[in-house]
Amino acid sequence: GWRSWPRPLFWYWLAIVVAFFVLNITYSQRAPGLGARWAMLLLNVGAAALGVRFWQYLRKNRVLAGFVKPVALLFVGLNILALFANAYGRVSLAKMFTTTAIFGLTQVVALSAFVRIVTEAFYLQVQRSRQAGGLSGRLGFGKIESGLRKGLTAVVGVLWLMLFTTNLNLYNLFYRIIGSTLTAPHKLGSTVFTLSSILLFVGIIFLTIQLQKYVGYFFGETDDEFSVDTDRKGSWMVAIRLSILAVGLFMATLASGLPVDKIAIVLGALGVGIGLGLQNIINNLVSGVILIFERPFQVGDYIEVKGQTGRVKDIGIRASKLISQAGSEIILPNGDLLSNHVINWTLSNNHIRTELALNLGPEIDLDEARRLISEEILKNPNTLHKIAPEILLNSVATTGYDLRALFWINNIRQEQALKSELLAGIYQRLTQAGIAMR
Numbered sequence: 001g002w003r004s005w006p007r008p009l010f011w012y013w014l015a016i017v018v019a020f021f022v023l024n025i026t027y028s029q030r031a032p033g034l035g036a037r038w039a040m041l042l043l044n045v046g047a048a049a050l051g052v053r054f055w056q057y058l059r060k061n062r063v064l065a066g067f068v069k070p071v072a073l074l075f076v077g078l079n080i081l082a083l084f085a086n087a088y089g090r091v092s093l094a095k096m097f098t099t100t101a102i103f104g105l106t107q108v109v110a111l112s113a114f115v116r117i118v119t120e121a122f123y124l125q126v127q128r129s130r131q132a133g134g135l136s137g138r139l140g141f142g143k144i145e146s147g148l149r150k151g152l153t154a155v156v157g158v159l160w161l162m163l164f165t166t167n168l169n170l171y172n173l174f175y176r177i178i179g180s181t182l183t184a185p186h187k188l189g190s191t192v193f194t195l196s197s198i199l200l201f202v203g204i205i206f207l208t209i210q211l212q213k214y215v216g217y218f219f220g221e222t223d224d225e226f227s228v229d230t231d232r233k234g235s236w237m238v239a240i241r242l243s244i245l246a247v248g249l250f251m252a253t254l255a256s257g258l259p260v261d262k263i264a265i266v267l268g269a270l271g272v273g274i275g276l277g278l279q280n281i282i283n284n285l286v287s288g289v290i291l292i293f294e295r296p297f298q299v300g301d302y303i304e305v306k307g308q309t310g311r312v313k314d315i316g317i318r319a320s321k322l323i324s325q326a327g328s329e330i331i332l333p334n335g336d337l338l339s340n341h342v343i344n345w346t347l348s349n350n351h352i353r354t355e356l357a358l359n360l361g362p363e364i365d366l367d368e369a370r371r372l373i374s375e376e377i378l379k380n381p382n383t384l385h386k387i388a389p390e391i392l393l394n395s396v397a398t399t400g401y402d403l404r405a406l407f408w409i410n411n412i413r414q415e416q417a418l419k420s421e422l423l424a425g426i427y428q429r430l431t432q433a434g435i436a437m438r
Contacts, residue, residue: 009063012054013109019047020102027095037086044083044098051076051105065112067153071160075105100167107163111156119148147210193257201256208248212241238315239292245317280335284318287334291315296337297344302412304343306336311413325416345412351384352412356405356419357394358426361436366393366401369435376426377407382418384408400438 023043029036055072058064078101085094123145165171182196297303301312303322308330310322320337322330345352360369370391377389389407396402405426409418430437 006061006063008057009061012050012057015050016054016102016106016109019043019050020106023047023098023102027098032091037091040086040091040094040098041083044079044086044094047098047101048076048079048083051079051101064109065115065149065153067157068108068112071104071108075101078104096168100164103167104160104164108160111160115149115152115156118152119145122148147214151210197256201252204248204252204255208245208252211248212244215240215244238288238317241317242289242292280333281318283335284333287338288315288317290338291320291334296342297347301347302345302350304345305332306340308332350411350413351408352415353406353408354415354419355407356423356426358403358405359438360401360403360430361438362398362400364401364435368433369401369403369430372429372433372435373403373405373426376429377405377422380418380422380425382409382411382414383422384410 026036026040026043032040051072055069055076058069058072078097082094082097082101085091085097162171165174182199183194185192185194187193297312299312299315303310303312308322308324310324310330313321313323313329316334319331319333322332324330358373360366373391374389377383378385383389384407387408389405392404392406394402394404409415411418427437
């Protein structure tokens with residue numbers, strides 16, 4: 001709200017509100033005298049000066065939406081036009097310019113605040129829904145916010161233009177021109193269409209693409225590669241995206257009124273030509289659909305393919321993303337995932353067998369060392385206790401014994417941290433027992 005605004009912005013807004021009332025009261029006179037006209041001139045000069053200062057403040061401080069700045073300049077220009085109109089005796093024209101200017105500026109500031117309020121309310125609602133559903137992880141709201149702000153800006157821009165042209169008595173003129181342009185029939189061969197049907201088709205397709213792009217955030221997808229929530233999620237998200245695209249295309253075709261049979265013929269002809277040049281892309285799209293139903297891996301699985309190892313972050317329509325242990329994102333086309341050998345370390349569980357290399361001194365009790373190492377491994381809660389560790393003698397030399405400790409852990413993602421923890425524990429345990437490590 002206004003309480004969160006910076007102090008200078010609040011005073012500018014207060015000055016604009018005062019100017020709104022003063023200008024409307026002054027210009028409400030039907031037959032203003034010479035004194036009233038001089039007052040109008042001075043008020044227009046003051047309003048223009050206020051607009052210039054407000055525009056300079058907005059240029060230096062990004063506190064309102066970007067579309068407010070050009071309206072502030074328009075406010076200055078209309079007040080200057082009103083000043084000249086008043087000076088030449090066109091009081092009614094000056095009144096129209098002044099009213100349009102002050103209404104336009106107050107409305108655009110209010111609409112800017114509306115965009116901000118809706119964006120923040122949307123963010124809070126999404127966060128509340130995710131928390132109610134037990135979803136954790138950082139929500140990458142920056143991507144959603146950008147698209148939402150653009151959409152809201154387009155909507156409020158159209159609303160503001162309607163109000164602005166109404167104040168200038170130009171709304172009906174523009175409505176007739178735009179309406180006749182959009183509804184005028186055009187003919188291409190035997191097909192008759194209008195620009196409105198084309199724009200409606202393109203608009204629905206655009207909204208469909210945006211929806212499938214951001215829908216994952218509402219079902220638990222995050223941009224947090226380091227989230228501790230490693231629960232596996234099904235590949236149904238790809239099915240949802242494909243369903244949205246299919247439904248959107250169907251609705252766009254019906255809403256536009258374009259003949260379905262003609263569209264099918266065009267798409268069929270394009271499909272032959274495009275298919276020859278975009279075989280890899282089509283292969284990846286089809287592979288994405290196959291991955292949905294075969295489910296060789298899911299989001300959150302730890303896989304290895306073509307020498308690349310990482311956790312599956314996203315299964316897309318065309319490509320999938322892995323997060324490597326170093327934190328880099330690996331993008332693999334779905335066709336490669338389907339045609340190459342994929343090692344899924346977590347298909348049925350998160351267990352993995354790992355090993356530790358231990359070098360012990362020569363003058364030790366080997367059996368006692370094995371027992372202590374085995375006890376230390378089983379003492380850790382992150383190792384599997386139902387499978388006993390194997391402590392194997394790898395080599396013997398005058399300098400001592402080389403051992404390999406083979407054991408199972410219950411989470412592949414903690415392998416390196418767990419090995420470090422066990423190595424420190426084994427060293428401390430053997431040292432206390434008088435068994436030297438080298």
